[in-house]
Amino acid sequence: MSYKDIKEDVLRRITSGQWPPGHLMPSELELCDEYGSARATVNRALRELADEGVLDRKRKSGTRVRRAPLRQARFDIPLTRLEIEGRGAAYRYALVARDLCLAPDWLRARMALGAGVKVLHLTCMHYADGAPFQHEDRWINLAALPQAEDSDFTETGPNEWLVETIPFSDVEIGFGAVVADAALAEFMGCTTGEALFQTERSTWFDGQPVTFVRLCFQAGYRMTTRY
Amino acid sequence: MSYKDIKEDVLRRITSGQWPPGHLMPSELELCDEYGSARATVNRALRELADEGVLDRKRKSGTRVRRAPLRQARFDIPLTRLEIEGRGAAYRYALVARDLCLAPDWLRARMALGAGVKVLHLTCMHYADGAPFQHEDRWINLAALPQAEDSDFTETGPNEWLVETIPFSDVEIGFGAVVADAALAEFMGCTTGEALFQTERSTWFDGQPVTFVRLCFQAGYRMTTRY
DNA sequence: GAGTGGTCTAGACCACGTT
DNA sequence: ACGTGGTCTAGACCACTCT
Numbered sequence: 110m111s112y113k114d115i116k117e118d119v120l121r122r123i124t125s126g127q128w129p130p131g132h133l134m135p136s137e138l139e140l141c142d143e144y145g146s147a148r149a150t151v152n153r154a155l156r157e158l159a160d161e162g163v164l165d166r167k168r169k170s171g172t173r174v175r176r177a178p179l180r181q182a183r184f185d186i187p188l189t190r191l192e193i194e195g196r197g198a199a200y201r202y203a204l205v206a207r208d209l210c211l212a213p214d215w216l217r218a219r220m221a222l223g224a225g226v227k228v229l230h231l232t233c234m235h236y237a238d239g240a241p242f243q244h245e246d247r248w249i250n251l252a253a254l255p256q257a258e259d260s261d262f263t264e265t266g267p268n269e270w271l272v273e274t275i276p277f278s279d280v281e282i283g284f285g286a287v288v289a290d291a292a293l294a295e296f297m298g299c300t301t302g303e304a305l306f307q308t309e310r311s312t313w314f315d316g317q318p319v320t321f322v323r324l325c326f327q328a329g330y331r332m333t334t335r336y
Numbered sequence: 337m338s339y340k341d342i343k344e345d346v347l348r349r350i351t352s353g354q355w356p357p358g359h360l361m362p363s364e365l366e367l368c369d370e371y372g373s374a375r376a377t378v379n380r381a382l383r384e385l386a387d388e389g390v391l392d393r394k395r396k397s398g399t400r401v402r403r404a405p406l407r408q409a410r411f412d413i414p415l416t417r418l419e420i421e422g423r424g425a426a427y428r429y430a431l432v433a434r435d436l437c438l439a440p441d442w443l444r445a446r447m448a449l450g451a452g453v454k455v456l457h458l459t460c461m462h463y464a465d466g467a468p469f470q471h472e473d474r475w476i477n478l479a480a481l482p483q484a485e486d487s488d489f490t491e492t493g494p495n496e497w498l499v500e501t502i503p504f505s506d507v508e509i510g511f512g513a514v515v516a517d518a519a520l521a522e523f524m525g526c527t528t529g530e531a532l533f534q535t536e537r538s539t540w541f542d543g544q545p546v547t548f549v550r551l552c553f554q555a556g557y558r559m560t561t562r563y
Numbered sequence: 564g565a566g567t568g569g570t571c572t573a574g575a576c577c578a579c580g581t582t
Numbered sequence: 583a584c585g586t587g588g589t590c591t592a593g594a595c596c597a598c599t600c601t
Contacts, residue, residue, distance in 0.1 A: 111570075111571080112570080112571090124541070124542060130500070136585080136586065136587085137586080137587070138586090146571080146572085147571060147572045147573065147574095148572090148573085148574090149376075149570095149571070149572075149573090149589095149590095150570080150571060150572080152587075152588080152589090153570090155587090156587090156588085166586090166587065166588095167579085167580075167581095167586080167587080168578070168579045168580060168581090168585085168586050168587045168588080169579065169580045169581050169582090169584085169585055169586045169587080170580075170581075170585095170586075170587095171585090171586065171587085172586090172587080176499075176500075177415060177418075177499050180412070180413040180414075180507070181410050181411065181412055181413065182410070182411045182413055182507075182509050183408050183409070183410050183411075184408065184409045184410075184411065185407070185408055186407040186408065186409055188404055191404070269404075272357070272403070272404045273357065273403070279562065279563075280407065280409075280562065280563055281560065281561075281562045282409050282560065282561055282562075282563070283558040283559065283560035283561075284511050284533065284558065284559045284560075285513075285533050285556070285557065285558040285559070286512075286513030286514070286531035286532055286533040286534070287513070287531050288515075288529065288530070288531040302515065302529055303515065304513040304514050304515040304531035304532070305513055305531070306511065306512050306513040307513070309558075314351070315351060329512070330512065331510040331511065331512040331536070332510065332511045332512070333508065333509065333510035333511075334508075334509055334510075335506065335507065335508045335509075336506075336507055336509070338589075338590080339589080339590085363566080363567065363568085364567080364568070365567090373590080373591085374590060374591045374592065374593095375591090375592085375593090376570095376571095376589095376590070376591075376592090377589080377590060377591080379568075379569080379570090380589090380590095382568090383568090383569085393567090393568065393569095394567080394568080394598085394599080394600095395566085395567050395568045395569080395597070395598045395599060395600095396565085396566055396567050396568080396598065396599045396600050396601095397566095397567075397568095397599075397600075398566085398567060398568085399567090399568080
C-alpha cells in the first residue's frame with residue numbers, strides 16, 4: 110500500500126462513519142500490520158492528514174479524528190497577468206500614475222516605516238480582453254528598494270518587477286470589500302457605489318518593509334478554491 | 337542536520353541571493369554530502385519547500401528556485417462562534433427565519449440539485465458583544481440530510497449542527513463583495529449601500545450536495561493571514 | 564540510456580506527555 | 583516508566599523525462 114492509498118482508506122473509514130469524530134485510531138504500528146507497510150509510509154499518510162486538518166495527533170495519547178475539522182482553505186495568489194492569461198483572455202497593462210513622495214502617515218503606520226521615508230506611489234490598471242480587471246494602488250519603500258526609482262513601470266507592472274527583484278519575502282494578506290467611489294468606478298467601468306472585492310498585501314524582506322498594495326477587482330469577481 | 341535545518345538553510349541561500357530565482361540547485365545526492373544527511377531527510381526538506389511553492393522540482397531536470405513563486409495563502413475557516421470567542425468577545429446566536437420549501441432554480445443550478453427537491457432555508461445572525469457580526473443565509477438539502485427537518489436551530493446554529501452531523505465533506509468556497517441592501521443593512525446595523533465582505537460555501541458529502549451558505553460580515557471586516 | 568526525483572523498507576533513537 | 587508519534591539512516595527500486 111502506498112501512502113496515498115492509506116490516506117484514501119483512512120478518509121473512507123472516516124466518511125463512512127466507521128471512525129466517527131473524536132475516535133481514537135489504531136497506533137502507527139497496528140496500522141503497519143494492517144496495511145502491510147513500513148512505519149514511515151503509515152506515518153507520512155497520517156502526518157499529511159493531520160497537516161490537512163483531518164486528524165489530531167499527540168504523542169502518547171495517539172491519533173484521533175478531529176471533532177470540528179480545522180477547515181483550511183488554500184488560495185493561490187498568482188500574478189495578475191498569469192491569472193488573466195490562464196482564463197484564455199488577452200492581458201494588457203497600463204501605468205496610470207507614478208509619483209515620488211514622502212510616505213503618508215497612514216502608510217508609515219501600516220508598513221512600520223520611519224519618519225521622512227521616501228516612497229514610490231504607482232497606480233496601475235490590468236485589463237482582460239480590454240475590460241477593466243484590476244486596479245492596483247502600489248507603494249514601494251525606496252529605502253529598501255532604491256533601484257525602483259530607476260524603473261519606469263510603463264511596460265511591466267510593479268508586481269512582475271518585484272518578483273524578479275526580490276527572491277522571497279514575508280507577506281501579510283487581507284481580503285475585504287470596498288465601495289467604488291466615482292474615480293474608482295470610472296477606472297473599473299462600473300457604477301459608483303458598486304461593491305468591489307479588495308485585497309491588501311504588505312511584504313517584508315529580511316525584516317524590512319518593502320511594499321504595500323491594494324488590489325481592487327472587477328465587480329462580481331469571486332476568488333474561489335476547493336478543498 | 338534535521339530537515340527543518342535544511343529548509344532554513346535553503347531559504348537563507350535563496351533570500352541571500354546565492355540561489356537567485358530560476359537557479360538550478362544541487363541534486364539531492366549532492367546535498368546529502370554537503371549536509372551529511374540521508375537522502376530521505378534532504379528529500380523531505382525539498383519536498384516541503386516545493387509544496388509551499390518555493391521550489392520547482394522535476395525528474396531528470398532537477399530542482400530550481402521558482403521564478404514567480406506560486407504564492408499560496410492558507411486561511412483557517414473557523415466556526416463563527418470560535419472566531420468571536422477567540423477575540424475575547426461574547427457570542428450570541430439568533431435564528432431569524434426557518435422555512436421549508438422547494439429549491440429555487442438558482443439554487444438547484446448552484447448545488448446541482450434535481451427538480452422538486454425540498455430544502456430547508458435558514459436565516460441566522462451571529463453577534464459579537466451584542467454587535468452584528470455575521471449574517472448567515474443557509475440552504476440545506478433535505479434529500480441528503482432529512483434529519484435536519486427535526487432540528488429547530490433556535491439554540492444552536494446550523495453550522496455547528498452540521499459539523500457534528502457530517503464527518504467530512506468536499507467544499508467549494510468563494511470570497512467576494514456585496515452591497516448591503518436595506519434589509520441586510522438593518523440586520524448588520526450599517527447604512528444601505530455599504531460594501532460587505534461575503535463568503536459563499538457549497539458542501540458535498542459522498543458526492544451528494546448537502547448545503548449552500550452565504551455569510552456576510554460586518555462592515556470593515558477583513559480576513560487576514562500571513563505566510 | 565541515464566540522471567533525477569518519488570517512494571518504500573527495516574530498523575533505530577529521541578521527545579513528549581500521560582501515568 | 584512507558585507508549586506514542588517525530589525523525590533519521592542506509593539502501594533499494596521505480597517513474598518520469600531529457601537527450
